[in-house]
Amino acid sequence: MRERIKQLEIEEQALKKEKDKASKERIDKIKADLSDLKEKSSVNEAALGAGERSYQRYKELKEEIEKTRLSADQAERDADLAKAAELRLRQTP
Secondary structure, three states: OHHHHHHHHHHHHHHOOOOOHHHHHHHHHHHHHHHHHHHHHHHHHHHHHHHHHHHHHHHHHHHHHHHHHHHHHHHHHOOOHHHHHHHHHHHOO
């Protein structure tokens, strides 16, 4: 989509030098297309940002679960079964 926007912007700049009616009409069409593409692009970028935030939260939760699991394993090795049980129950989503 970015490539298409860049292509239309270049074409628009080239047509601005022209004075004929067909060029003016083409410029109007390009402006409309650019407007639509830029709107779609901003919506896509917003959705991508939301996806990135979700993925970051997923990674944080996964790391937290792993730390809790390791703590529970250590508690079992230390024979602190009450703590191990508590950690294992907290670990379960």
